[in-house]
Every structure is written in C-alpha cells, then in structure tokens.
Amino acid sequence: xxxxxxxxxxxxxxxxxxxxxxxxxxxxxxxxxxxxxxxxxxxxxxxxxxxxxxxxxxxxxxxxxxxxxxxxxxxxxxxxxxxxxxxxxxxxxxxxxxxxxxxxxxxxxxxxxxxxxxxxxxxxxxxxxxxxxxxxxxxxxxxxxxxxxxxxxxxxxxxxxxxxxxxxxxxxxxxxxxxxxxxxxxxxxxxxxxxxxxxxxxxxxxxxxxxxxxxxxxxxxxxxxxxxxxxxxxxxxxxxxxxxxxxxxxxxxxxxxxxxxxxxxxxxxxxxxxxxxxxxxxxxxxxxxxxxxxxxxxxxxxxxxxxxxxxxxxxxxxxxxxxxxxxxxxxxxxxxxxxxxxxxxxxxxxxx
Amino acid sequence: xxxxxxxxxxxxxxxxxxxxxxxxxxxxxxxxxxxxxxxxxxxxxxxxxxxxxxxxxxxxxxxxxxxxxxxxxxxxxxxxxxxxxxxxxxxxxxxxxxxxxxxxxxxxxxxxxxxxxxxxxxxxxxxxxxxxxxxxxxxxxxxxxxxxxxxxxxxxxxxxxxxxxxxxxxxxxxxxxxxxxxxxxxxxxxxxxxxxxxxxxxxxxxxxxxxxxxxxxxxxxxxxxxxxxxxxxxxxx
Numbered sequence: 001x002x003x004x005x006x007x008x009x010x011x012x013x014x015x016x017x018x019x020x021x022x023x024x025x026x027x028x029x030x031x032x033x034x035x036x037x038x039x040x041x042x043x044x045x046x047x048x049x050x051x052x053x054x055x056x057x058x059x060x061x062x063x064x065x066x067x068x069x070x071x072x073x074x075x076x077x078x079x080x081x082x083x084x085x086x087x088x089x090x091x092x093x094x095x096x097x098x099x100x101x102x103x104x105x106x107x108x109x110x111x112x113x114x115x116x117x118x119x120x121x122x123x124x125x126x127x128x129x130x131x132x133x134x135x136x137x138x139x140x141x142x143x144x145x146x147x148x149x150x151x152x153x154x155x156x157x158x159x160x161x162x163x164x165x166x167x168x169x170x171x172x173x174x175x176x177x178x179x180x181x182x183x184x185x186x187x188x189x190x191x192x193x194x195x196x197x198x199x200x201x202x203x204x205x206x207x208x209x210x211x212x213x214x215x216x217x218x219x220x221x222x223x224x225x226x227x228x229x230x231x232x233x234x235x236x237x238x239x240x241x242x243x244x245x246x247x248x249x250x251x252x253x254x255x256x257x258x259x260x261x262x263x264x265x266x267x268x269x270x271x272x273x274x275x276x277x278x279x280x281x282x283x284x285x286x287x288x289x290x291x292x293x294x295x296x297x298x299x300x301x302x303x304x305x306x307x308x309x310x311x312x313x314x315x316x317x318x319x320x321x322x323x324x325x326x327x328x329x330x331x332x333x334x335x336x337x338x339x340x341x342x343x344x345x346x347x348x349x350x351x352x
Numbered sequence: 353x354x355x356x357x358x359x360x361x362x363x364x365x366x367x368x369x370x371x372x373x374x375x376x377x378x379x380x381x382x383x384x385x386x387x388x389x390x391x392x393x394x395x396x397x398x399x400x401x402x403x404x405x406x407x408x409x410x411x412x413x414x415x416x417x418x419x420x421x422x423x424x425x426x427x428x429x430x431x432x433x434x435x436x437x438x439x440x441x442x443x444x445x446x447x448x449x450x451x452x453x454x455x456x457x458x459x460x461x462x463x464x465x466x467x468x469x470x471x472x473x474x475x476x477x478x479x480x481x482x483x484x485x486x487x488x489x490x491x492x493x494x495x496x497x498x499x500x501x502x503x504x505x506x507x508x509x510x511x512x513x514x515x516x517x518x519x520x521x522x523x524x525x526x527x528x529x530x531x532x533x534x535x536x537x538x539x540x541x542x543x544x545x546x547x548x549x550x551x552x553x554x555x556x557x558x559x560x561x562x563x564x565x566x567x568x569x570x571x572x573x574x575x576x577x578x579x580x581x582x583x584x585x586x587x588x589x
Binding site: 078204 | 418
C-alpha cells in the first residue's frame with residue numbers, strides 16, 4: 001500500500017480513518033472540539049462538495065442530541081453497515097446510554113471522543129478526564145475497547161483499528177483524543193490499512209427471525225449472558241491490548257502516561273536518558289483492556305513508577321490495579337484538565 | 353398454529369406474558385394481521401421499547417430488537433438508513449414516546465424519517481406500577497396522583513396533534529383504539545404503506561386498556577376506554 005503525505009489536523013485524520021475503515025454512516029451533534037469530524041464527514045458525503053469521496057455512498061445525520069446519535073449508530077450496525085459518532089465531554093456522557101446497550105448486546109459501536117475539561121462548557125480543548133467514562137462509564141462491567149491516540153497519525157490508525165476490533169470482537173470501541181490533537185495540523189504520511197474486517201447484518205434476516213433483547217426474567221439467565229461476554233473479553237483481551245514501550249529495558253524509573261501527555265513524557269525520557277538516568281516510558285495505546293503483559297515486563301526493574309495524567313488518578317487506578325502487590329513506589333502526578341510540558345516532567349522526576 | 357393467530361406471530365412465545373385483559377395483546381394481534389396482509393413478515397424489522405412494550409421482544413417471528421427506554425425511534429431511524437429496502441417499525445408506550453423519547457419522536461416526524469411508530473396509550477406507566485404519564489387525564493387516580501391528576505401536572509397529552517404541527521405534510525398520523533380492531537388494523541396498514549410507498553414518516557397512537565392498574569373489570573375497562581375516546585379523537589389527524 002502506498003503511503004500518502006498530507007498536511008492535516010487530527011480531526012481530519014479521524015475522518016479519513018473512518019472512511020478508510022469502511023464506515024458508511026456518521027451520526028453527530030456539534031460539540032467543540034469534535035465538530036470538525038462531523039463537518040469533515042459531511043463534506044466528504046455531500047456530493048455537491050469539492051471534497052466529496054466518489055462512489056463511497058457516505059451518509060450522515062445531524063441528530064437532535066447525542067443520545068439519538070448513539071442509538072442511530074446502533075440501528076445502522078444492526079442493519080449491517082459500519083457507523084460511528086464523534087463527541088466530547090457532555091456529549092460523551094449522553095452517549096453512555098447507547099454504549100451500555102452496545103456493551104450488553106455486543107454491538108460494534110465506534111465513537112471518537114475528543115476530550116475536553118469539566119462539565120457544561122468547562123474548557124473546550126483539553127483534558128484526560130474521560131478515561132473512566134470511556135472505559136467504565138456504563139451500568140455494565142466495562143467491556144469496551146478504549147484507545148488513546150498521541151499523534152495525528154496514530155489517531156488515523158486507531159480509528160481504523162477501532163472499526164476492525166469492534167466488528168471482529170463485537171465490543172464497542174472508543175478512540176480518545178483531545179482538542180489539541182484534533183486541531184493540530186501536521187504533516188503526516190498515512191499508511192492505508194491492510195485487511196479490513198467486514199460488516200454484516202446483526203439482525204440476521206434468516207428464514208427464522210432474530211429477537212434481540214435487553215430484558216431477562218431471572219438473575220441467572222442474565223448472568224449466563226454476562227459470563228459469556230466476560231469470557232469472550234478475557235479470551236481476546238491480550239490480542240486487543242496495545243502499548244508502546246520506549247527505553248523500558250532495564251528502566252529503574254518508569255513513566256506511565258497516555259495520549260498527548262505521553263508525547264511530552266517521551267521527550268522528557270529522552271532528555272533524562274542523556275543524563276544517564278535509567279528511565280523509560282510505558283504508553284498504553286489501549287487503556288482498556290490494558291496491555292498488562294507488556295506493562296509488567298516494562299516494570300520489571302522499576303523501583304519507582306510515575307503515573308502522569310491530566311485527570312485525577314483515572315489512569316493510575318487502571319495501572320495500579322494491574323501492578324497491585326509489586327514492591328514498587330507509585331508517584332501519581334495529576335493535573336486535571338491541564339497539560340504538561342517535557343521540561344515540567346523532567347523537573348518533577350528530578351525533584352522527587 | 354391455531355386459525356386465528358396472525359401468521360407473523362411466533363407460536364413458541366404464546367401464550368404471551370401480558371396481564372390478563374391487557375390492550376397490548378389486541379394491538380399486537382392487529383399489527384400481526386396488518387403485517388400478514390402486506391406480506392411483510394420477512395421484510396420487516398421491529399424495534400421495541402421498554403416498559404410493558406418489552407414483553408413483545410419475542411412476540412413475532414420477525415427480526416426484533418428491544419432497546420433502551422425512549423430510544424426505539426432513533427434506533428429504527430438508524431436501521432432504516434442502513435436498510436432502506438426494509439420496513440422499520442418502532443413500538444412503544446406513552447411514557448417512552450411522549451416523555452423520555454419525545455425529542456427523538458418529534459425530530460423523526462419533523463425530518464420525515466421513513467419509519468412507522470406505533471404508540472400504545474393506556475394513560476399510565478404500567479410496568480412500574482401505574483404511575484401517572486403525560487397522557488393521564490385530569491382527575492384520574494394513579495399511584496403518583498392518588499387523589500386524581502392535578503391540572504398542575506398538565507392535562508392529557510395529545511401526541512398525534514402535537515406531531516401534526518411539526519411533521520412533514522407527507523407524514524401519516526392517526527389515532528386508533530383497541531375498541532375497534534378492524535379500524536386499528538386498517539390504520540396500521542395505511543401507516544406502513546406510507547413508509548413503503550411514500551418513503552415518509554408514519555405514526556399511530558393506539559388507545560388501550562390496562563385493567564390491572566386501572567383496577568377495572570372487562571366491562572369497566574371498555575367503559576373507561578369509551579370516555580378516553582371522547583377526549584382523544586379517533587381517526588387520521
């Protein structure tokens with residue numbers, strides 16, 4: 001496959017990822033900093049537009065709210081086509097309704113969430129406060145695949161991965177970014193995906209009907225369904241889980257960070273290494289399921305683990321759960337809804 | 353299979369689980385006959401809300417998805433976008449359609465999404481124990497209006513009339529009653545045809561009886577239904 005070099009924003013990359021993944025329908029409700037994904041999709045779908053993709057038959061609906069957007073996605077996937085929505089913060093909260101149904105009925109919902117800070121308008125460009133919401137936000141058990149992108153190129157790749165994983169393993173998939181990632185314009189070469197997982201009708205339309213339900217007459221009958229879902233999750237989670245390990249071999253100090261914070265942390269690690277400090281970065285690409293095998297390997301020699309995030313202990317809870325009982329000192333550096341510079345991380349590591 | 357059941361019914365799920373005397377069963381029988389008459393059994397997908405409606409999740413030998421409360425309309429709007437060649441039906445109660453799901457219902461009518469919504473109006477939230485709903489008429493006793501619904505909670509909610517104000521002119525909107533099953537079936541057929549032939553939205557509210565929560569016997573149930581029909585006019589709207 002030929003790589004194409006483009007000068008695009010993260011939100012534009014997300015749209016290209018959805019198209020290259022074979023998505024056919026987008027539902028959305030305008031919200032900063034994800035609106036450009038809806039606008040970008042509509043521009044590709046609107047055949048009178050110069051940016052229209054030829055012969056793609058892309059469709060969209062700007063819905064009355066995010067609740068309808070999420071359930072619209074579920075309607076399309078039941079019919080056998082790939083669909084998605086994009087949102088942020090308060091919209092991401094409303095999407096939990098449909099995400100809970102997707103999780104329980106194993107529907108391949110795909111959502112791209114560009115995180116922002118706090119409730120209502122809050123701040124509109126950055127936070128990592130939607131990690132717990134994405135991974136564990138529903139009244140279920142968190143059987144959702146959650147990715148965190150740390151670059152424009154990776155956002156494109158993870159959107160494709162999300163569609164593939166959602167349709168292959170039949171768990172809802174959420175790609176997390178943030179407003180800075182969404183609006184940053186950079187030169188990227190996008191690698192066209194290899195094999196795509198095909199969509200198919202979930203209401204099967206056989207000679208005998210399919211009746212899907214969210215209602216059970218006993219705890220036991222519902223429990224059987226949940227047991228099967230959890231078994232499928234456990235069977236596949238090590239294949240789904242992804243991470244990046246940067247200089248983690250022999251690292252005595254390990255930083256764990258995701259998304260844009262991990263980009264700053266990577267630079268900090270590179271700088272600290274020049275001073276012969278044995279430091280590495282473990283960057284979870286999937287926050288749920290976590291790549292726990294790689295994490296444990298990266299933490300093998302670690303005496304101290306710094307968990308750095310723009311939220312209060314949302315990543316830390318996930319990491320500490322996996323490493324519980326190991327003789328490691330955990331230092332949590334949390335700046336909810338504020339970002340980090342590499343220099344700041346270098347100073348915090350040196351002075352701790 | 354007996355000679356009276358619609359062919360589109362799923363025999364294994366009968367006898368059904370609705371309460372004795374429930375109007376849902378009458379409405380679902382007429383819906384079954386309507387689907388049979390249209391020869392649409394293998395070309396229809398049915399979305400089901402929660403509340404008493406959910407008991408219809410395996411009622412038909414028809415592809416069915418039971419959704420979250422108030423979300424059946426957007427699910428079927430989405431389904432129809434993916435599968436325009438199929439008939440998309442959404443089945444719900446007065447709480448699902450006129451309270452928690454009203455926003456989606458109005459917008460589907462406003463956009464003229466080609467789906468058919470069937471709403472059972474029995475003037476209460478029956479599955480949860482007979483609380484007042486938007487359609488409960490003034491003075492009617494429910495478990496959350498023990499001395500009769502006060503006008504401060506609004507009079508009976510007229511959904512089809514509301515939708516008519518915002519719906520596309522091609523939309524088919526009607527009110528039927530389980531007191532007249534033949535008319536109910538004919539209105540359902542017209543509604544489904546408006547989806548298939550005019551690619552337009554359609555909506556049928558069905559006035560129904562709830563003997564358990566109304567605390568009425570068979571005769572009293574139909575007497576109260578007759579009173580409802582005076583407040584809620586039957587026919588195309």
